Amino acid sequence: MNKYLVIGGVRSGKSRHAETLANQFAQEQKANVIYVATAEAFDDEMTKRIAHHKDARPDHWQTRESGPKLTNTLAKIDNKAVILIDCLTVWLNNCLYYEEIDWQSEKTLFLEWLQHTQHTVIMVTNEVGFSITPDNPLARQFADEQGWLNQAVAAISNNVMFTIAGIPYELKKD
Amino acid sequence: MNKYLVIGGVRSGKSRHAETLANQFAQEQKANVIYVATAEAFDDEMTKRIAHHKDARPDHWQTRESGPKLTNTLAKIDNKAVILIDCLTVWLNNCLYYEEIDWQSEKTLFLEWLQHTQHTVIMVTNEVGFSITPDNPLARQFADEQGWLNQAVAAISNNVMFTIAGIPYELKKD
Amino acid sequence: MNKYLVIGGVRSGKSRHAETLANQFAQEQKANVIYVATAEAFDDEMTKRIAHHKDARPDHWQTRESGPKLTNTLAKIDNKAVILIDCLTVWLNNCLYYEEIDWQSEKTLFLEWLQHTQHTVIMVTNEVGFSITPDNPLARQFADEQGWLNQAVAAISNNVMFTIAGIPYELKKD
Numbered sequence: 165m166n167k168y169l170v171i172g173g174v175r176s177g178k179s180r181h182a183e184t185l186a187n188q189f190a191q192e193q194k195a196n197v198i199y200v201a202t203a204e205a206f207d208d209e210m211t212k213r214i215a216h217h218k219d220a221r222p223d224h225w226q227t228r229e230s231g232p233k234l235t236n237t238l239a240k241i242d243n244k245a246v247i248l249i250d251c252l253t254v255w256l257n258n259c260l261y262y263e264e265i266d267w268q269s270e271k272t273l274f275l276e277w278l279q280h281t282q283h284t285v286i287m288v289t290n291e292v293g294f295s296i297t298p299d300n301p302l303a304r305q306f307a308d309e310q311g312w313l314n315q316a317v318a319a320i321s322n323n324v325m326f327t328i329a330g331i332p333y334e335l336k337k338d
Numbered sequence: 339m340n341k342y343l344v345i346g347g348v349r350s351g352k353s354r355h356a357e358t359l360a361n362q363f364a365q366e367q368k369a370n371v372i373y374v375a376t377a378e379a380f381d382d383e384m385t386k387r388i389a390h391h392k393d394a395r396p397d398h399w400q401t402r403e404s405g406p407k408l409t410n411t412l413a414k415i416d417n418k419a420v421i422l423i424d425c426l427t428v429w430l431n432n433c434l435y436y437e438e439i440d441w442q443s444e445k446t447l448f449l450e451w452l453q454h455t456q457h458t459v460i461m462v463t464n465e466v467g468f469s470i471t472p473d474n475p476l477a478r479q480f481a482d483e484q485g486w487l488n489q490a491v492a493a494i495s496n497n498v499m500f501t502i503a504g505i506p507y508e509l510k511k512d
Numbered sequence: 513m514n515k516y517l518v519i520g521g522v523r524s525g526k527s528r529h530a531e532t533l534a535n536q537f538a539q540e541q542k543a544n545v546i547y548v549a550t551a552e553a554f555d556d557e558m559t560k561r562i563a564h565h566k567d568a569r570p571d572h573w574q575t576r577e578s579g580p581k582l583t584n585t586l587a588k589i590d591n592k593a594v595i596l597i598d599c600l601t602v603w604l605n606n607c608l609y610y611e612e613i614d615w616q617s618e619k620t621l622f623l624e625w626l627q628h629t630q631h632t633v634i635m636v637t638n639e640v641g642f643s644i645t646p647d648n649p650l651a652r653q654f655a656d657e658q659g660w661l662n663q664a665v666a667a668i669s670n671n672v673m674f675t676i677a678g679i680p681y682e683l684k685k686d
Contacts, residue, residue, distance in 0.1 A: 171503055173468065173641030175659020209649070291502060293347030294521065295469030295643030296477045301383070303644045311349020315504035326502055328639060328674055329519055330663035331683045335505045345677055347642065465676060467521025469643030470651045475557070485523020489678035500676055509679045 165338055167278065168286045169321040171314060177330035179217055179250055182288045186248040187222070189284050197225045198245045200237060202255040204229075217250070232258045232265045235273040244283065251288035252317065256310055260302075271313060278320050287321070289314055339512055341452065342460045343495040345488060351504035353391055353424055356462045360422045361396070363458050371399045372419045374411060376429040378403075391424070406432045406439045409447040418457065425462035426491065430484055434476075445487060452494050461495070463488055513686055515626065516634045517669040519662060525678035527565055527598055530636045534596045535570070537632050545573045546593045548585060550603040552577075565598070580606045580613045583621040592631065599636035600665065604658055608650075619661060626668050635669070637662055 168185055172178030190197045199221060203214050221227075230237035234255050241247060249255075259267045278285065292310050318324045324336035342359055346352030360371045373395060377388050395401075404411035408429050415421060423429075433441045452459065466484050492498045498510035516533055520526030538545045547569060551562050569575075578585035582603050589595060597603075607615045626633065640658050666672045672684035 169503070173639060173659065174645075174655045175663065176641060177663050209652075291347060291642045292644050293350060293642070294465045294467070296466050296472055296481055297348075298644055304383075307348045307644055311347065311503075314502075315349065315351055318503035318505055324503060324505060328662075328683060329517070329659075329666035329672060331666055331672060333683055335502060335507055343677070465521060467524055468639045468641070470640050470646055470655055471522075478557075481522045485521065485677075488676075489523065489525050492677035492679060498677060498679060509676060509681055 165322040166282070166284045167321040167323070168284075169314075169317055169324045170286065170288050170327060170332070171291050171318075171324065171335075172288075172327035173291060176327040177332075178288050178290075178327045180220065180330070181325065181327055181332045182248055182250060182286045183221060185286050186225075186246050189286075190246045193244070193246065193284065195284070196243070196245050197222075198241055198247050199225045199227045200234070200247060200249045201227055201229050202234065202249065202251060202258065204231065204254075204258065230255070232262050232270060234270065235277050238274075238277055238281075241283065246284045246286070248286045249288065251290065252313060253290040253292070253310060256306070256313060260306060260309065267309065271316070275316055275320065278317065287317060289317065291326075339496040340456070340458045341495040341497070342458075343488075343492055343498045344460065344462050344501060344506070345465050345492075345498065345509075346462075346501035347465060350501040351506070352462050352464075352501045354394065354504070355499065355501055355506045356422055356424060356460045357395060359460050360399075360420050363420045363460075367418070367420065367458065369458070370417070370419050371396075372415055372421050373399045373401045374408070374421060374423045375401055375403050376408065376423065376425060376432065378405065378428075378432065404429070406436050406444060408444065409451050412448075412451055412455075415457065420458045420460070423459065423461045425464065426487060427464040427466070427484060430480070430487060434480060434483065441483065445490070449490055449494065452491065461491060463491065465500075513670040514630070514632045515669040515671070516632075517662075517666055517672045518634065518636050518675060518680070519639050519666075519672065519683075520636075520675035521639060524675040525680075526636050526638075526675045528568065528678070529673065529675055529680045530596055530598060530634045531569060533634050534573075534594050537594045537634075541592070541594065541632065543632070544591070544593050545570075546589055546595050547573045547575045548582070548595060548597045549575055549577050550582065550597065550599060550606065552579065552602075552606065578603070580610050580618060582618065583625050586622075586625055586629075589631065594632045594634070597633065597635045599638065600661060601638040601640070601658060604654070604661060608654060608657065615657065619664070623664055623668065626665065635665060637665065639674075 170182045322338040325332045344352045344356045496512040499506045518526045518530045534545045670686040673680045
């Protein structure tokens with residue numbers, strides 16, 4: 165059991181639950197937590213959102229900022245670590261946003277890494293598909309890709325949790 | 339136990355789970371699967387979405403395309419069958435889209451059919467109400483009608499499942 | 513065990529489930545139900561939505577209409593009662609809508625009241641964060657505040673239920 169997926173909505177406590185898991189596993193394994201941050205600060209609002217999350221994390225965690233090429237960032241982690249990726253939704257957004265990135269290739273690389281990694285990996289992602297179909301074709305594409313990514317990652321994960329109102333609920337356990 | 343409702347978001351694996359159930363019940367009952375397709379191809383995107391789902395279905399299934407008058411289509415099925423209706427959300431959309439259709443009447447007809455049918459019925463539907471209230475009054479009406487329809491169908495169903503990230507979760511079991 | 517939170521989407525049966533609980537507790541405790549209505553009828557659609565909910569409630573319940581200063585309304589209830597607050601989402605909306613209201617102060621007052629009250633309290637709220645991030649900054653702010661409020665209220669509540677298609681699902685039980 166080394167792959168954990170935490171799925172939730174906006175401000176549902178998903179990052180906090182993932183951080184709790186990361187601390188617990190790091191203590192059990194006497195390993196470091198490496199926090200892989202996918203968020204880029206495009207504007208003031210995003211800067212504030214990133215700072216809000218950062219303030220909540222322990223100082224001794226290592227942080228790796230990652231652009232769209234997430235698997236490159238992950239492949240450089242060689243010492244045994246508890247890796248917390250927060251979050252797959254922002255990574256997807258980064259990939260779809262940059263025209264030069266081929267999302268399907270990046271996704272395949274990541275899923276292969278995830279399948280074979282020996283690190284303990286905790287991933288945070290959003291569920292975005294429980295609403296009226298958006299008018300905007302890009303939003304529909306995003307919802308499709310997010311849903312497919314969540315399915316693929318959940319299939320590889322040993323443990324999948326759903327957070328609502330700060331309460332984690334177990335959907336899958338190996 | 340012959341009525342199953344699978345509720346999920348966009349790309350949550352709800353159709354795939356419904357198809358798995360249909361295959362399983364068809365084998366158990368030595369019956370055919372009749373796939374009732376509610377989607378109409380208004381545009382290229384919809385054509386692709388329909389083709390994507392169709393490719394995933396077994397060749398030996400019978401398909402019935404249905405417009406808004408879903409209960410007419412269902413009433414014509416006389417041999418014992420496993421009926422998979424995919425999906426109620428597109429049916430609702432078709433009914434609200436065509437001005438000449440009276441949604442409340444169509445809904446009543448369908449619920450009466452569902453209450454009394456001896457076929458095994460598997461239905462797929464979307465949950466669309468977990469977002470900020472849409473600005474658009476038609477979108478709010480759609481969310482209301484979808485919610486009411488899901489409640490009515492769930493009340494008649496023996497088994498209700500919720501899919502997230504490809505994982506079916508049982509909400510109700512007789 | 514005296515604090516219950518019912519979380520759901522649009523037309524998911526959350527009010528009806530909360531009303532069922534209120535009736536049950538009122539009978540057990542030989543107490544009255546005081547229904548605290550947060551909805552204000554800004555327009556015709558809202559008037560209809562309020563009437564729709566009102567028709568479903570027993571005549572002998574007392575109703576208190578509350579504007580943004582919800583805790584003021586609650587503090588005036590002195591006889592032991594089963595209090596049903598429907599709903600926190602409309603209350604949040606009222607608070608963010610009125611410029612002269614300081615939401616953070618109102619929220620703090622409410623959470624303090626909730627922490628210490630001896631009444632049985634049943635609260636209804638929406639989950640609004642399972643969709644594509646809205647373009648509108650106010651909608652994003654709303655989703656943030658709703659998510660934080662739900663987390664804070666759920667942490668104080670003894671029992672948290674999630675409703676989908678009219679089916680209540682227990683997320684937390686003391």
